[in-house]
Amino acid sequence: MSAKIKDVAEWAGVSVATVSRVLGGGAVSIELRERVELAVAQLGYRPNLSARRLRSQHSKTVGLIVSDIRNPFFTAVSRAVEDVAYRAGMRVILCNADEDPDKEAMYLRLMQEERVSGVIFSPTGMTVRCFRADLYEFPVVMIDRDGPTGLTDAVVLDNRQAGKMLVEHLIGHGYRKIGGLFGKISTTGIERHAGYEAALAQHGLPSAVRFVAPSTEAAAAAVRAWLAEPDWPDALIVSNGLLLLGAVHALTEAGLSIPDDMALAGFDNDVWTGLVGHGLTVIEQPVYDIGVVAMEMLLARLENPSMAKRKVVLNGTLLPRASTNCRAGLAQTRAT
Amino acid sequence: MSAKIKDVAEWAGVSVATVSRVLGGGAVSIELRERVELAVAQLGYRPNLSARRLRSQHSKTVGLIVSDIRNPFFTAVSRAVEDVAYRAGMRVILCNADEDPDKEAMYLRLMQEERVSGVIFSPTGMTVRCFRADLYEFPVVMIDRDGPTGLTDAVVLDNRQAGKMLVEHLIGHGYRKIGGLFGKISTTGIERHAGYEAALAQHGLPSAVRFVAPSTEAAAAAVRAWLAEPDWPDALIVSNGLLLLGAVHALTEAGLSIPDDMALAGFDNDVWTGLVGHGLTVIEQPVYDIGVVAMEMLLARLENPSMAKRKVVLNGTLLPRASTNCRAGLAQTRAT
DNA sequence: GATTTCATTGAAAACGATTACCATTGGTTG
DNA sequence: CAACCAATGGTAATCGTTTTCAATGAAATC
Numbered sequence: 001m002s003a004k005i006k007d008v009a010e011w012a013g014v015s016v017a018t019v020s021r022v023l024g025g026g027a028v029s030i031e032l033r034e035r036v037e038l039a040v041a042q043l044g045y046r047p048n049l050s051a052r053r054l055r056s057q058h059s060k061t062v063g064l065i066v067s068d069i070r071n072p073f074f075t076a077v078s079r080a081v082e083d084v085a086y087r088a089g090m091r092v093i094l095c096n097a098d099e100d101p102d103k104e105a106m107y108l109r110l111m112q113e114e115r116v117s118g119v120i121f122s123p124t125g126m127t128v129r130c131f132r133a134d135l136y137e138f139p140v141v142m143i144d145r146d147g148p149t150g151l152t153d154a155v156v157l158d159n160r161q162a163g164k165m166l167v168e169h170l171i172g173h174g175y176r177k178i179g180g181l182f183g184k185i186s187t188t189g190i191e192r193h194a195g196y197e198a199a200l201a202q203h204g205l206p207s208a209v210r211f212v213a214p215s216t217e218a219a220a221a222a223v224r225a226w227l228a229e230p231d232w233p234d235a236l237i238v239s240n241g242l243l244l245l246g247a248v249h250a251l252t253e254a255g256l257s258i259p260d261d262m263a264l265a266g267f268d269n270d271v272w273t274g275l276v277g278h279g280l281t282v283i284e285q286p287v288y289d290i291g292v293v294a295m296e297m298l299l300a301r302l303e304n305p306s307m308a309k310r311k312v313v314l315n316g317t318l319l320p321r322a323s324t325n326c327r328a329g330l331a332q333t334r335a336t
Numbered sequence: 337m338s339a340k341i342k343d344v345a346e347w348a349g350v351s352v353a354t355v356s357r358v359l360g361g362g363a364v365s366i367e368l369r370e371r372v373e374l375a376v377a378q379l380g381y382r383p384n385l386s387a388r389r390l391r392s393q394h395s396k397t398v399g400l401i402v403s404d405i406r407n408p409f410f411t412a413v414s415r416a417v418e419d420v421a422y423r424a425g426m427r428v429i430l431c432n433a434d435e436d437p438d439k440e441a442m443y444l445r446l447m448q449e450e451r452v453s454g455v456i457f458s459p460t461g462m463t464v465r466c467f468r469a470d471l472y473e474f475p476v477v478m479i480d481r482d483g484p485t486g487l488t489d490a491v492v493l494d495n496r497q498a499g500k501m502l503v504e505h506l507i508g509h510g511y512r513k514i515g516g517l518f519g520k521i522s523t524t525g526i527e528r529h530a531g532y533e534a535a536l537a538q539h540g541l542p543s544a545v546r547f548v549a550p551s552t553e554a555a556a557a558a559v560r561a562w563l564a565e566p567d568w569p570d571a572l573i574v575s576n577g578l579l580l581l582g583a584v585h586a587l588t589e590a591g592l593s594i595p596d597d598m599a600l601a602g603f604d605n606d607v608w609t610g611l612v613g614h615g616l617t618v619i620e621q622p623v624y625d626i627g628v629v630a631m632e633m634l635l636a637r638l639e640n641p642s643m644a645k646r647k648v649v650l651n652g653t654l655l656p657r658a659s660t661n662c663r664a665g666l667a668q669t670r671a672t
Numbered sequence: 673g674a675t676t677t678c679a680t681t682g683a684a685a686a687c688g689a690t691t692a693c694c695a696t697t698g699g700t701t702g
Numbered sequence: 703c704a705a706c707c708a709a710t711g712g713t714a715a716t717c718g719t720t721t722t723c724a725a726t727g728a729a730a731t732c
Contacts, residue, residue: 272608
């Protein structure tokens with residue numbers, strides 16, 4: 001059994017209050033402070049965080065609920081959240097909800113039991129629609145997906161604009177039959193789709209879309225089915241990295257050339273996107289920044305709970321590469 | 337302020353002990369049990385985990401200390417650890433130690449303060465050499481890297497054998513000048529290097545190695561420097577996914593063809609390895625299994641602390657692909 | 673020199689659960 | 703009918719901290 005504060009106090013010949021003050025940076029004479037520090041070192045004393053949290057009523061812990069840590073987007077975000085959190089003296093509890101509203105509810109309940117200081121959460125469309133922030137005693141910062149404005153803080157990408165940007169890039173490179181493949185569970189897919197439709201409508205071009213479950217396999221299957229139909233698009237926009245990989249698999253196994261048989265563009269600058277052929281054109285999200293901003297917003301909210309809710313909208317940047325037949329992209333890839 | 341157990345007791349007209357028994361599955365008459373459950377539901381009561389942990393002296397929490405969650409190897413492992421942990425009613429605290437012994441020590445101290453039930457840890461070579469398991473009150477399971485046998489439980493890959501396997505694959509495909517690029521911080525790099533040397537020695541072939549810091553950029557720089565020398569190998573073995581990516585970058589930017597100018601093989605079946613050219617030959621680690629086994633070992637150890645220490649050695653599987661000019665690999669890639 | 677002020681320190685009361693121990697009840701048995 | 707027992711509920715101690723409050727003594731003010 002490890003040493004308790006009482007042992008330290010006895011060893012140093014002071015009261016437990018004094019030890020606590022030394023640890024917490026209170027006012028203690030230099031002499032006692034040294035005696036206590038020596039005792040702490042000699043006994044190898046480590047405070048019990050459960051006791052501390054119970055008494056002081058703040059956990060210094062944040063919950064991070066993502067859909068799947070294996071998605072490079074979320075690993076980058078979580079790394080950023082952790083960096084900022086640990087630097088601020090807070091711990092992080094990570095949960096994978098697998099885009100499943102039941103699991104989300106379960107983890108939210110768990111966060112209450114932990115009495116976390118706050119939660120950073122990337123919810124499904126389902127949960128976002130019926131989320132009642134007032135049910136929880138901790139502030140929530142939504143990331144990637146956003147709910148009805150003003151309910152919680154949020155940091156998201158300008159998905160609509162990014163969707164438009166991708167379509168316009170393709171139009172600018174001469175493509176006219178531009179298909180879209182979007183995730184059907186998250187709100188990001190919906191918004192990117194909206195941008196896609198808006199850009200096409202603006203140019204008087206027809207749209208052709210498929211909505212799929214959020215998995216590489218589902219995307220591959222959808223593209224496979226599409227290729228079996230008589231009439232495919234000559235360019236395809238895919239709404240996130242996981243789905244994009246599925247599309248690549250389906251096109252490769254069909255022996256089709258990118259971009260000659262079908263151009264391809266998508267979201268998320270995952271490492272592999274630079275390595276398919278001469279590179280895939282993608283919208284790069286500021287993944288690390290998203291995590292940093294989310295955690296900083298949470299810290300600010302804890303500092304000042306009554307502050308008006310904020311929504312930070314970040315912009316993606318277009319990385320033109322060879323998969324959309326972009327000469328700039330080709331040149332860049334060769335040079336790199 | 338949320339409801340406490342006392343409020344529930346008053347609401348239901350019973351004592352706090354009865355409420356606690358209902359929650360903990362003790363012996364309570366059916367009638368009172370129903371009254372309590374109703375009260376819990378109506379008040380939205382959630383037990384305070386800090387209080388529970390303080391009193392019951394077990395945290396039901398495990399620490400997971402990895403070097404970087406952005407490394408796909410560790411994301412897969414961590415996902416597995418979490419799945420098993422949450423299924424066993426335990427929470428996971430994740431820490432990134434960045435291959436830095438100081439950070440490792442800091443997080444280990446944090447784990448003590450949290451009074452975690454156990455820790456799963458992927459230490460640097462430095463920490464592994466001077467790790468004193470008896471300093472900590474929780475059991476530790478080492479993953480990926482292993483310390484002196486018998487000190488802690490461990491689950492690792494048979495790195496030596498995997499290194500040999502890769503060399504023999506290359507020799508079998510006619511390569512004779514086989515270089516090696518290994519990480520210099522972790523023990524995995526050392527062991528894989530040992531297997532590499534052993535296999536070459538067995539065939540009477542010369543070795544040529546470089547050791548680098550564990551980053552993609554360091555690997556790219558090393559390969560770049562190597563290519564500037566007059567005499568490079570005609571095949572290169574790289575000791576992990578991060579470094580392998582660096583090698584690919586360096587070779588690509590030098591305009592060299594894989595495998596015509598240089599064959600390439602490595603470790604970790606990260607998604608992108610299947611997408612470079614017609615695929616990179618790699619040793620695939622059973623990443624998810626490693627996490628599952630590690631967490632299960634930890635649970636077993638908690639169940640029975642006096643059990644003899646175990647070390648589980650898993651085998652990698654060779655995925656022959658086009659980067660080593662492997663016809664089997666080529667065919668497979670085309671078919672997939 | 674007496675009174676006020678101030679910085680230190682210690683004693684003890686929380687924090688919110690679990691649980692050992694005791695008291696009550698009603699039924700069964702000798 | 704007395705006595706014992708099983709089942710159930712309540713009381714209070716406990717976990718290891720932080721924090722309030724009062725006490726102490728030294729310095730400062732008048």
